[in-house]
Amino acid sequence: MTRFRAPDRAALLSDGAVLLAALRARPGFRTGEFGVAVDDEGLCALLTTWDGVGAYRRALSAPEVKIAGAPVWLHAVDEPGVYLAE
Numbered sequence: 001m002t003r004f005r006a007p008d009r010a011a012l013l014s015d016g017a018v019l020l021a022a023l024r025a026r027p028g029f030r031t032g033e034f035g036v037a038v039d040d041e042g043l044c045a046l047l048t049t050w051d052g053v054g055a056y057r058r059a060l061s062a063p064e065v066k067i068a069g070a071p072v073w074l075h076a077v078d079e080p081g082v083y084l085a086e
Contacts, residue, residue, distance in 0.1 A: 003037055004044045006075040012044050015071045022068035023048060028055020037060070 006012040016034035019039040023029055028051035037043035059065055 001045060001047045002081055003079065004046070004072065004075040005042055005077055006044070006081065009036070009042075009044065012072065012075055015045060015068075016046060019068045019072045020046070020048075021057055021066070022062075022065045024057035026055070026062060026065065029059065044075075046072075078085045 004012060004016070012037075013034070020034045022031050023032055029049065030049040032046070032048040034046045035044065037045040048056070050059070060069075
């Protein structure tokens with residue numbers, strides 16, 4: 001899970017939808033959501049589930065994900081990411 005804060009939440013949600021579509025196209029993607037965080041309406045959150053950390057890292061390295069993610073990652077909150085082990 002990664003959280004984001006941007007001055008224009010509507011634009012961030014739109015850009016987040018583009019990023020999520022790029023992530024969905026990558027091998028190993030299971031599920032994902034991009035929306036308003038429940039604990040703070042000023043935050044958005046990206047939650048994805050992958051076959052494993054390797055699939056996640058390879059997805060982030062894909063050029064189309066880097067391009068789609070650029071306007072989103074810019075607004076990432078500087079805090080530790082969240083990973084769950086199965």
